[in-house]
Structure formats: structure tokens, C-alpha cells
Amino acid sequence: MFFNLEAAFYVIYVLAGLMTIMSSIIIGIKVKKKRTHKKTEKVMQEHESYFKYVTQQLDAKESLHVPKAELTTFEKKVFQRELVERIERLSGAQREKLIQLCKDLGLIEFNLKRLKSGRHYVRLEAAYNLGAMRCAEAVPTLCKMLYKNKKDSTRFIIARSIAQTATSTGQVNDMIHYLAKDQENNYQLIVDIAQESDLDLHAPFISLLKEPNPELTKVGLFGLRDQPDSEMHSILRPHLNSNDYDIRMNAAKLMVASGGSSLQEMEQFMKFKDEEVRLFTAEWIGQTGVKKYQEVLELGVQDENKQVARKSAKSLSQLGDSGFRTLCKLAVSNLRNGTIAFEMIHEYLKESAAGYSTNRKVADYHRKLSIYETYFGKDQELIDAM
């Protein structure tokens, strides 16, 4: 068998060398980190009263003064970390005040310079900080940085900074178009990033619904989730027949949540081919308590999908006495899922018996129990269980 002792010794030297180098790097990082930590603590201690002043003056009318002594580069970094952390937590006038302080401390300029650094890490850190500081001047450089960046996770960090610093919806729109170009179905993340912007994105999201790139349509639909509007129905309707599940489902959900659908339309949603839409429809009616859609829930209780049936039954129980009565009718009928309706009645009565603390709830419980007894007679076992 081949074995060369001399070569083996070389291998030992190489391994020992690599071990020494790696160990030295580990110790070096630890020592450096410890030193930085100590230095940071020292800076924080020295400026303790200043940071107290910043906290106390956040609600005052006057702007914040910068420390009297000029800050060193290290001190600037410590101040930046502390202020950015606070900016992330705050909003409104308090946040604006801290951003102004960052400007007065020269941190914007400091980061704009770092944005041109040769090291990607430094550029990324600067982009992050400039985003937090809502620095509008940085947008063009950030956009260039985004387009040049590798298609890895870091592009989303830069994109978030663009959304934070953007002064026009056009800038956000360009960023969205760039991120959606590769059609990776990551529209939820793109919307989350875009919504970091303080700008009103309703109009750009609406315009995305007409784009040929399906990813952009998804961004538009998902972005409009919190602003459903019945006036959008005509734009949404064509998407209901899309071959893309996400487009179809989000368009249907938006139409349901707008509240402007007719009874017939709601019935169509309860017959929709995707169960998620049927579930959403059932849940939405229960949550909003719109009694005119009670018939839609009757349809839902008979759904072939048990989850949809349960959700519809639960929502029916939330529609007051008439909903509860309908549920009882369905439970005694020979229609599909009568058992589910019956179980939901029991669950509702059990839950309301366990949770009644106010007079209104007591009265509601007794009314429902009396409806129950009309259909099922007195059920001592149920009363005992409660």
C-alpha cells in the first residue's frame, strides 16, 4: 500500500499551520470584539447624559442639539448605532427629530461616503443606515447599487432602503419592477419591502394590475389587500379566470373584502374552485357580520370541504339569532354536513356558557339555548356538560 512518510510529515505541517492560522483568527476576532465592546461602553458612559437629554427632548418643540465636542469616527459609529436603533422603533415627529439629529451630526454625509466604499459589507451597512435615516439624496446611488448587486439576499436589503428613502412613487415603482423581473413568486416580500415607504402606494399598486408580467399583477393584488375597494371590481374581474393560482385567489379575496359584491357574486365565491377563497369568504362574512350574505353561508355549510363547512357554520353562529336558527335548521335537515352544523351548535353553546360574564352575553346564551330547544328539545346532557 502506498505510504510516503516524508509526504505525511508535510501534511502534518500543513494541517498544523492551518490550525494555527485559524485559531489565531478566532482569537483575533474575539480580542477585537472585546476591545470594541469596551470602547463602545466607554463612549456610552461618557455620553450618558447626552442620550438622556435626547430621550427627554423627543416630544419638545425645539430641535435636538448636537454634543458640544466634535465626535471621532468611532464615536460617530456608536452614536449611529444607538440612533438608528431608536429610529427603527419610533415613528412620526419623534422619528423625524432623530433623523434631523443624524443629519446635524454629519452621519448622512458619513454614510454617503461609505456608500462608495470598495467593500460590499461597508456599502450595505451604509445603505441600511441611510434607509433608516430616510436620506432622499441617497436614492440614485442606492438604485445603481441595486442594479449592480448580485441576485442574492442582499438585494432585498438595498431595495428596502430605496423604499424608505424614496420621495416619489415612481422610484418605488421602478424598484418593484426590478425585483419582479425574475418572476420568483416572491410578491409577498416585494410588497413588504415597498410598504416600508411612507408614500401612498394605492395608485402604483392599481397600475400594476394592468401589467403583462404576472409577478407585478400579484404585487398589485397583494399590496391592495389592506385597501379593498368596490370600485376596483372591473379591474379585478378578469383576473378571476387566471391560470395562476395566486392571481386568481388574491383577486377573489380582494373582491370579497371590498364588501361591494352582490349576493350572486358572493355565491359564486362560495362555489369558487379554490378552497382558500371559499374559506376566506366564509370567514369574512362571520367577521363582518353582514347578514344579507346568510344564504351564502348556508351554501358553505354544505361544501364538500370540511374546513369550509366548519368555517361557514361558525360564521353562521356569529350572525345573531337568525344565523343560529339557520344553523339549527341545517343540522336537522338531511343535507350534507348536518353533523358539522350540529357540532358547531354545541361548540357555540359550550363556548358561550363558559365565557358569559356580562348580562348581555347571558341573555344571548339563553336566547340561543331556547332556539336550540325548539329544534332539538331539552338536552339535559348538553346542559350538564355546560
Place this chain on the structure above:
Amino acid sequence: MREILLGYGIFAMYYVLTINTIYFGIILFSFKEISKILKSTTFSKYKSLSGSNNVPPISILVPAFNEELTIIENVRSLLALHYPKHEVIVVNDGSSDDTVGVLIKEFELQYYKPTSIKDVIKTAKVRGLYYNPDYPNLYVVDKENGGKADSLNAGINLSSYPLISSIDADSLLEEDALIRIARMYMEKPEEYVAIGGNVRIANGCKIENGVVKNVKLPKKLLPMWQLVEYMKAFLGGRIGWSSVNGLIIVSGAFGVFRKDYVVEVGGYRGGYPGEDMNIIIKLHRHMLENNLPYKVAFCPDAVCWTQAPDTFKILGSQRKRWGRGNLKNMIEEGRFMFMRPKYKIMGWLTIPYNIIFETLSPYFRITGLLALIGYALMDMSGWKILLVFSLINILYGTLLGIGSMLLEEIAFQRYPRIRDFFKMLIYTVLMFFGYRQLGILWRFLGHIDFFRKKTSWGTMVRTSFNEDKKSA
């Protein structure tokens, strides 16, 4: 005879060297990835993401068998996770202790008939469902005993969200662990079918209300060895394997999966340990056979803390179980993918590496060691060769350990003290004098259990998370 023994012994040594060299290559891939990981973990806005309603909801599945000691702390920590929308589904797998009782008492749960549970995947009979509207995202499923995989399948049947997360009942998630995985998933939701979290050893740490407050190294020998072992496997190994899409396992202690694909491959395989590796191999096969773009990834900054076994009996039982599971998976799934071009990295690298250097390693290592002992007893003239070879193996293994520690230091720095490094280094070296050999023996005994068709889980004793504090 002496020549044959020496020859075989040296062959076994080369075998170990080859394992280390392949692992070294994998660690190099990990180093290539680490700067990207560092950047994205440092500058991603997890706080704002954890309050965003744009994040996909997740169903957390917690299989529980005789977990009355740890289950409350575990569930409380899961309910308190910083995640916008999630449900926690505890599945009691016919425990003989009072697992369900303590949950009912603690959360004032009420019994419901299990009619809302779908039968997407067949499971053992479900006795009932427990729920309290005051804890709207907590469900407890009580079912007859069917094993961990069966419990996960029952959890899938009840789950209402498109992503599922499997979590061991004796593990604790860091409060931002789930959101970190979700961030990764949201970047490429079409591709990521499974993402594993980083499992760290909780022994020695200070834990309060289900949260690790102060990270410390374990005081005891066995947990300490496992700590350096886990660090090498997770940081050194899984980051690299993940970067080439060759990850063969997502730890059962903490992982997130696309529910639709898990259902498509028939759910978790029951009746045998190693279900965590099995589901990943099945996912790889399914995606590759159907030419679907996919990735099985590892998210090292999503941390789950687990209690490592601190007795030889429990550790031995765990390692035998792992050995059995690995062998079963290679026979059941691996052999169909071995060196088949259509399975790409899995077929060319991961599966062959696993079969040749993991599954078969006890045989080569044990026989190699016996050959060298036999040779040494007959003639000591080759001692220099043996010594040099052993030294190379120890140094190589230690180098891999130090490499993992360097990755830890660059990106995570959970053990900041300088003496922590030296302690880990010493234990990395000490592993080669008994612990590694014991591990190989346990794996071999696991194979024997497999051939004897032993299906039980062996000794599994849970200790409370504050056991260290109590004994101190």
C-alpha cells in the same frame, strides 16, 4: 498475514482521510457562504417583519410523547414567538404520562370531537381535540400511539396554513427563529421546499420562562462533546451542503416545510426512526423526478435550543436510533438514487457520501482498527507509520472542528469568551480518544438492532430545562 493487516489498516486510515477531505471541501463551501449569511442576518429587518401581515402564516407541529415535564414551557415559548400569524398544534402520541392532563389544566382546554381533522394522510386513531378560545392559536390533538412520524401526519391533517414547522417537544425556539426562516422562504417561495434551523445545545445555559437568557458552555462532559459535534455538523456541514443543494437532512428538532409537497410525497414515514432524513430524501426525489425547481436549505441564524443527553445510556440509545434510521433510509430510498444522473448532486455526491462514508463507516473503521491492533500485536516495526497516520487523522479532524468554530466566530459569536474557544478546542481533540470510537460502536449496534427488526425508540428520558440549575 502481517502485511495484510497493515495493508487493510492503512486502507481504513485512507478511508478516514478521504472522509475528512470531502468534509473539508464542504466546509470550504460553508466559508464561501458565510459572508452572505453575515450580511443578510445583520441587515435584514426582522423586527419589522415580525409585525408584518405580509409574512405567510405557519402551523407549528409539536409531537409529544411523555413530555409532561417540558411541554408547558415549550408551548408557552411557542405561543410567545415573534411571528405575525401562527398556530401551535401539540399532538399527544398516546403518552403514558399526563402530557394531555397538564396541558388541559394549564390552558383550560375543552374537549371537542375530532371532526375538523382532515384525513389527508392516514394516522392512528385520533381520540379528540382540545381547544380554548382564549388561546385561539393553540390546539391539542390526542391520539393513539403511532410514533413521531404519525403524530406529525396528524398535525398536518389539522393544520390550516401552507407552511408547517416540526418542532421537538424538548426544544426551545429563539423568539425570532421562525421569522428568520420565513424571511429566507419569502425570497424564493417557489423553490424552498424545506428549510432547517440551527440546533444548539441548551445544557449549561440559563433558561427563564422558556427563553435562553444566558448562553454558556455545558459543564458536563457528554453535552460538551455534543456541542462541538453539533457545531461542526450544522455550521461546517449543513451550510456547505445547503449551498450545493445536497442537504440530506433537516433536523426533526426544528424545520419548516411546504405542506403541499409534504402531502404529495405521502407525509412522514411512520414506524421507524429517521423520519426527518426520510422526508428530505423523499422531497429531493419527488422534485427531481418531476423536474421541478427546488431547494432544501439551512438557515443557521434561526436557532433552536435542545437538551443534549448527559448520560451514556440515553446518548447511546439516541445514536443507535440514528444509526438504524440512517440504514433504513439508505436501503429504502438512497439505493434508488445512488449514482443516478437524474438525481444530480443527490445522486452523485450526497447519497454516495452517505452510503460509503456514513452508513458503511462503522464496518471500515471497526475492522480497520482491529486490523491495526492485530498488526501491532504481531509486529511493532510499523509503529511510526501508524502513529503518523493517527496524528494526521486527529489533526485533520481537529482542523475541521476549528473551521466550524471560525464560522461561528465570523457570523454568530454565541460563545464570546476566549476561554470558551480553548475549552471547545480541548474537547474537539479529546473526542478522538474514546468518544468518536463509542459513536461508531453505537452506530454499529444500531445496525444490529435494524437487522434484528427492533422498532422501539429505546431509552428516552426527558429532563426539565432547569435541571442544571436544580443540580447546581
